[in-house]
Amino acid sequence: MGDESKLRRWGNDGGGEPRLRCDGCRKIHDVREGTAYAGIRTDLKTYELGAKLLAEGVSIRATGRILEMDKDTICEWVAQLGEHCAKIATYHFRKLHLTECQLDELWTFVFKKEAQLTPLEQMLNLQERVSG
Numbered sequence: 577m578g579d580e581s582k583l584r585r586w587g588n589d590g591g592g593e594p595r596l597r598c599d600g601c602r603k604i605h606d607v608r609e610g611t612a613y614a615g616i617r618t619d620l621k622t623y624e625l626g627a628k629l630l631a632e633g634v635s636i637r638a639t640g641r642i643l644e645m646d647k648d649t650i651c652e653w654v655a656q657l658g659e660h661c662a663k664i665a666t667y668h669f670r671k672l673h674l675t676e677c678q679l680d681e682l683w684t685f686v687f688k689k690e691a692q693l694t695p696l697e698q699m700l701n702l703q704e705r706v707s708g
């Protein structure tokens with residue numbers, strides 16, 4: 577898309593949605609391009625309500641019944657919303673200044689390893705801990 581400061585309002589698309597044109601590359605963009613709303617033909621209030629219902633754990637079929645929409649449309653929304661959420665999560669999970677790390681997996685590994693020790697090894701291990 578290039579430099580966003582070069583985008584100018586460029587009329588509407590067939591559905592009445594505003595379009596933008598880049599003065600740099602002269603490409604015309606849908607105003608919803610790159611958002612969770614891109615390509616959605618449903619009324620936005622309905623779509624937003626659907627997204628909220630899904631986020632609250634309401635099933636796809638139940639969301640379809642509540643909104644009086646086909647479950648296949650809701651499935652398409654789930655895919656689109658999921659992809660958009662993944663992009664947002666990937667964007668935000670960068671350059672994290674972590675000071676601690678939870679090592680649950682490593683602890684499970686150590687615990688299992690200790691459980692595998694023979695009685696003699698367990699005794700030596702215990703002795704090592706007491707003296708060291």
Ligand SMILES: [Zn+2]
Pocket residue numbers: 577578579598599600601602603
């Ligand atoms: Zn451009």
